[in-house]
Amino acid sequence: MNNRRWLIAANPLGRALQASDFRFDEGEAPAPGPGAFLVRVSMLSFDPALKSYMENIAGYAAATEIGGVMLGEGAGEVVASNHPEFPVGARVKGAFGWQEYAVSNGAGVARIAEAVRDEAALGVLGVTGKTAYCGLVEAGRPKPGDVLVVSGAAGATGSIVGQIGKIAGCRVIGIAGGGEKCKRLVDEFGFDAAIDYKNEKARKRLRELAPGGVDVFFDNVGGEILNDVLARLAHGARVVICGAISRYNFDPRDPAQMPEGPRNYFNLVHAHATMQGFILHHYERFHQIAEARLSSWLEQGRLKPAVDVLDGLEAAPQALMRLFTGGNFGKQLVRIRA
Numbered sequence: 001m002n003n004r005r006w007l008i009a010a011n012p013l014g015r016a017l018q019a020s021d022f023r024f025d026e027g028e029a030p031a032p033g034p035g036a037f038l039v040r041v042s043m044l045s046f047d048p049a050l051k052s053y054m055e056n057i058a059g060y061a062a063a064t065e066i067g068g069v070m071l072g073e074g075a076g077e078v079v080a081s082n083h084p085e086f087p088v089g090a091r092v093k094g095a096f097g098w099q100e101y102a103v104s105n106g107a108g109v110a111r112i113a114e115a116v117r118d119e120a121a122l123g124v125l126g127v128t129g130k131t132a133y134c135g136l137v138e139a140g141r142p143k144p145g146d147v148l149v150v151s152g153a154a155g156a157t158g159s160i161v162g163q164i165g166k167i168a169g170c171r172v173i174g175i176a177g178g179g180e181k182c183k184r185l186v187d188e189f190g191f192d193a194a195i196d197y198k199n200e201k202a203r204k205r206l207r208e209l210a211p212g213g214v215d216v217f218f219d220n221v222g223g224e225i226l227n228d229v230l231a232r233l234a235h236g237a238r239v240v241i242c243g244a245i246s247r248y249n250f251d252p253r254d255p256a257q258m259p260e261g262p263r264n265y266f267n268l269v270h271a272h273a274t275m276q277g278f279i280l281h282h283y284e285r286f287h288q289i290a291e292a293r294l295s296s297w298l299e300q301g302r303l304k305p306a307v308d309v310l311d312g313l314e315a316a317p318q319a320l321m322r323l324f325t326g327g328n329f330g331k332q333l334v335r336i337r338a
Helices: 049-055 118-122 127-140 156-167 179-187 202-209 223-230 280-300 313-322
Strands: 002-008 022-028 037-046 074-081 091-094 101-104 147-151 171-176 193-196 214-219 233-241 274-277 307-311 331-335
Touching: 002 313, 022 313, 037 118, 037 313, 074 101, 074 118, 091 118, 118 331, 127 156, 127 214, 127 233, 127 280, 147 156, 147 223, 156 171, 156 214, 156 280, 171 179, 171 202, 179 193, 193 202, 202 223, 214 223, 223 233, 307 313, 313 331
Parallel strands: 147 171, 147 214, 171 193, 214 233, 233 274, 307 331
Antiparallel strands: 002 022, 037 074, 037 101, 037 331, 074 091
């Protein structure tokens, strides 16, 4: 059985991703040993953190090597098994990598319910949805009437954060790049307003849209957008730092490359505000309730997944690079097979 896969060909530390950072490879599909099972992967999930994994600067991820299979989460079906909890025919999701077939011993693998599509399993009901829920609800602590601002609002996490904010009774303002993305956030995903940072001055628009200040800021971008929002904090504001995609193409070990930190950080003092970093695995005790609530909201139609699907394993490098150029809307996925 042939196994097509993508290998890591270079370390992109300190620069943008390139197609040459990946190498396409074909070989025999692995056979599962005792206590293991073989998964035929049907869909791959993409997040900006994958670039950090290639660079070995994400302290919470396993080290990668040149020539190794590119890391990544996927969904698929068990096609051979020596594991009692994962029989043939079971649908599963886990860190299977960018390949058509993967062997697993079950560590970090979860069953997918029959009624749940791959897109939902990897998106709103997966790491992305749990990040949005735990980051906003547990770290951001939104209250009815709060003004919630979300950067990277047209991305996988941001689009869900905004919708959860509406469920929580917030006035939600998204920040995204491009008029079409901003229009979709308001028209399709229920945001109250959206700021096009490419064509509008974010700080000026925040003064107009949130004259009383920002109560909760969920940041996926960093850089000047973070600086602009820090200038508009309300008393007691909560700032949640989930990502900083504006910095991911720099080498954090080289101070000359890294942009300056936020100039308006002292507004945290004036506003009696808090700013905290957020990583999902620190909130594991909330994962079960997060998935239950996300599933309920999805069934009720109160939560609309935003997905962007490319077809074919060949599209995997393009899918990852799109996250850094703003080419995607919502959760970026690649469908390997129907």
